Amino acid sequence: MAQKPSIPKGTRDFSPAEVAKRNYIIQNIREQFEKFGFQPIETPSFENSETLMGKYGEEGDRLIFKILNSGDFLKKADADAYAQQDSIKLTPSISEKALRYDLTVPFARYVVQHRNEIEFPFKRYQIQPVWRADRPQKGRFREFFQCDADVVGSDSLWQEVEFVQLYDAVFTALDLKGVTIKINNRKILSGFAEVIGESDKLIDFTVALDKLDKIGEEGVKKEMQEKGISSEAIQKIQKVFGLKGSFSKKIEVLKDILEPSEIGRKGIEELEFINSAIQELQLNTANLDLDVTLARGLNYYTGAIFEVSAPEGVAMGSIGGGGRYDDLTGIFGMSGVSGVGISFGLDRIYLVLEELGLFPETVARNIQALFINFGNKESLYCLKAIKELRAGGIAAELYPEEAKMKKQMAHANKRDIPFVVLAGAEEIENSKFTLKNMKTGEQSAVTLEELVTKLV
RNA sequence: GUGGUUGUAGCUCAGCUGGUUAGAGCGCCUGAUUGUGGUUCAGGAGGUCGCCGGUUCGAACCCGGUCUUCCACCCCA
Numbered sequence: 001m002a003q004k005p006s007i008p009k010g011t012r013d014f015s016p017a018e019v020a021k022r023n024y025i026i027q028n029i030r031e032q033f034e035k036f037g038f039q040p041i042e043t044p045s046f047e048n049s050e051t052l053m054g055k056y057g058e059e060g061d062r063l064i065f066k067i068l069n070s071g072d073f074l075k076k077a078d079a080d081a082y083a084q085q086d087s088i089k090l091t092p093s094i095s096e097k098a099l100r101y102d103l104t105v106p107f108a109r110y111v112v113q114h115r116n117e118i119e120f121p122f123k124r125y126q127i128q129p130v131w132r133a134d135r136p137q138k139g140r141f142r143e144f145f146q147c148d149a150d151v152v153g154s155d156s157l158w159q160e161v162e163f164v165q166l167y168d169a170v171f172t173a174l175d176l177k178g179v180t181i182k183i184n185n186r187k188i189l190s191g192f193a194e195v196i197g198e199s200d201k202l203i204d205f206t207v208a209l210d211k212l213d214k215i216g217e218e219g220v221k222k223e224m225q226e227k228g229i230s231s232e233a234i235q236k237i238q239k240v241f242g243l244k245g246s247f248s249k250k251i252e253v254l255k256d257i258l259e260p261s262e263i264g265r266k267g268i269e270e271l272e273f274i275n276s277a278i279q280e281l282q283l284n285t286a287n288l289d290l291d292v293t294l295a296r297g298l299n300y301y302t303g304a305i306f307e308v309s310a311p312e313g314v315a316m317g318s319i320g321g322g323g324r325y326d327d328l329t330g331i332f333g334m335s336g337v338s339g340v341g342i343s344f345g346l347d348r349i350y351l352v353l354e355e356l357g358l359f360p361e362t363v364a365r366n367i368q369a370l371f372i373n374f375g376n377k378e379s380l381y382c383l384k385a386i387k388e389l390r391a392g393g394i395a396a397e398l399y400p401e402e403a404k405m406k407k408q409m410a411h412a413n414k415r416d417i418p419f420v421v422l423a424g425a426e427e428i429e430n431s432k433f434t435l436k437n438m439k440t441g442e443q444s445a446v447t448l449e450e451l452v453t454k455l456v
Numbered sequence: 457g458u459g460g461u462u463g464u465a466g467c468u469c470a471g472c473u474g475g476u477u478a479g480a481g482c483g484c485c486u487g488a489u490u491g492u493g494g495u496u497c498a499g500g501a502g503g504u505c506g507c508c509g510g511u512u513c514g515a516a517c518c519c520g521g522u523c524u525u526c527c528a529c530c531c532c533a
Contacts, residue, residue: 004506009524059531062457102533130533135457137527146533207531296532308533318533345533374491409493424491438493 010134010142020364022145022350026127028173029147029344036166038125038149043106045129049091049098055105055300055331061088063132065142066095099131103148104300104328104341111152112332120153120337127346139316139348150341152328157270160304160324161277163342167308167320168286170344175358177285178311179319184294185271186301186323188254191264192240192292195257196233205229206295209240213293217241240292247275250290270303302326306342310352319348367395368455369419369435370412373402381428382421385448394455396421412438419455 007013014022030040052064069076073094081089100106103126111118127147136142149166151159164181171179189209193202204227208220215223220241221234239257243250251272258264271290278288286308294305296318303324310316322342329337353359369389371382382398389396399408412420422434422443433451436443446454 006506006524057531059457063531132532134532135530136525140532144533321533343533348533372491405491406489406493411493413493420493422491426491434491436492441492441494443492 008142010136010140012141012143017364021353021359022346024359024363025174025346025349025353026145026147029170029346030125030127032166032169032173033125033147033149035169036123036149036162038123041107041110041124041126042128043100043103043110043126046097046099047106047109049096051109051332052098052101052105053092056101060101063134064101065099065131065133066091067097067099069094069096100128101132102130103128103146103343104150104325104339107148107150107152108328108339109332111337112329112334115334121151122153123149123151125149139351141347145346147344147346148341149343150339152339153337154340155338157273158277159340160270160274161281163306163322163340164274164278164286164288165281165283167306167342168283171286171308172284174349174353176311176349176353176356178287179285180287180289180309180311182289182291182294182307182309183271183274184291184305185267186303186305187263187267187270188258188292189267189295191258191261191267192237194261194263196229196236198229198233201227201229209293210295211293212241243292247288247290250292251275254292274304296321296323300325300328304340310348311356314352314355316348316352316355318345319352320344365395366415367397367417369394369396369421370408370415370417371396371398371421371423372405372408373399374422374424375402378423378425378428382423385421385423385433385451388448389452389455392452392456394452396455421451 033040046067049064049066053061056064076093078090078093081093107124107126111122125148127145129143129145131143134140134142149163164183167179167181171177189206190199190202192209193199193205196205198205205224208223208227211223212220221231224234225231237257239253243253251268254264254268258268275288275290291307294307296305296307301323303326305323306321307318308320310319320343322340324338324340326338327335328339329335371379371386373379373382379398379402386396386398399411409420418438420436420438422436423432427433427445430445432445432447434443435446435451435454
């Protein structure tokens with residue numbers, strides 16, 4: 001009969017304490033988003049498959065959760081594909097909907113669909129769960145929250161400058177000091193590929209370069225060679241591997257390397273613009289760093305690429321990412337509209353704050369006082385007081401059963417309720433309440449007015 | 457999707473090369489204390505050893521499968 005209940009791989013339940021902490025993060029992010037002028041939208045959990053499929057590359061398609069058609073779906077299945085055991089070919093005929101994989105593509109769809117109602121540039125934020133059929137690991141789930149802020153309809157590089165500041169503002173608000181905002185530019189990467197004469201191998205080249213800190217210089221070169229990039233070509237950008245020092249020092253080296261490439265020079269120009277603005281404006285707690293090995297989201301980023309890593313010493317993948325995509329809405333038939341945006345990984349930020357003990361103690365909402373239940377007459381007397389307290393903004397409740405005193409006290413204790421109020425025959429007679437401080441154990445007889453002032 | 461890893465009470469973990477009734481600490485429940493919790497003391501409940509199958513006289517332990525956990529690829533928040 002009773003099967004052991006469980007939840008799917010990579011999903012989680014959240015306890016009241018966990019929800020409180022998650023809300024604390026969301027609240028801070030939302031506050032900053034709104035301060036920067038972003039407005040919230042929400043989109044459905046699932047989209048038409050064709051909206052999502054093919055937007056994240058082949059790998060992405062594999063990781064999209066497909067929803068099986070309702071009804072007798074096999075009747076409409078592609079018989080050929082089924083006979084050939086070709087899952088990829090069969091899928092469109094048995095699944096027409098899929099769970100949202102990220103918030104960017106649904107946003108692009110939203111913009112195109114509502115273009116006549118939207119005032120551009122449009123700054124929207126969106127905080128919703130997304131789903132990926134990935135293999136779970138630490139900080140990697142199959143259902144997780146993204147908190148995105150994007151601007152569409154503005155080519156201005158000031159947007160990038162604003163996003164760097166937004167990252168800084170959020171992590172400062174969360175008291176998470178020392179995060180590194182890594183920035184790169186797709187044009188730099190294109191420049192590299194151009195300089196070595198391998199423009200058609202841009203993706204292979206950058207994917208390999210992205211692994212520099214993981215597999216080292218030799219590993220990267222080896223992988224590049226395996227992808228058909230000659231050692232002479234690699235030699236031309238040898239300096240890239242030794243790139244270090246300040247932002248401007250790296251820029252100087254890049255200028256040298258990318259001199260022959262027009263697109264490369266353009267990338268440098270953009271990075272310099274952003275960096276000098278940030279130098280002038282200053283960041284509160286975050287660091288801005290140029291990282292030419294950064295190559296995420298290459299499928300659509302065309303300009304700036306952002307990634308945020310946790311403070312040093314915390315083993316966690318990136319806690320945020322983003323970038324500029326010049327033709328965000330082109331895939332849905334609305335071309336020439338540029339987008340740029342960033343994302344915060346709520347679940348990972350949670351793990352980092354937890355590890356560093358950065359959640360304030362006050363995140364969990366709790367009642368101020370529990371009234372002990374001595375019976376119906378006493379309960380009514382208490383509820384009148386509780387009504388007053390609530391009207392004054394104080395959270396309070398009555399223990400629902402006329403249980404043993406010990407049980408009621410223990411309940412207050414386990415719930416970490418700071419005060420207990422007792423009102424029995426004697427208190428009622430004197431129009432008083434006995435207020436007990438659960439931490440110190442002190443208790444005193446007070447009037448209703450005193451009760452309100454003491455519990456505020 | 458590939459390779460590996462983990463799974464014993466609510467929690468953290470013991471359990472000797474397979475051998476009777478599977479243990480500890482913490483937590484939980486009851487009482488000492490029928491208007492006083494957090495301390496103490498006494499007692500108690502709780503496990504188809506992830507699940508299914510196999511080998512064996514006998515399996516928590518060995519084998520296969522499956523689910524789950526974590527890790528490395530891939531990719532990514």
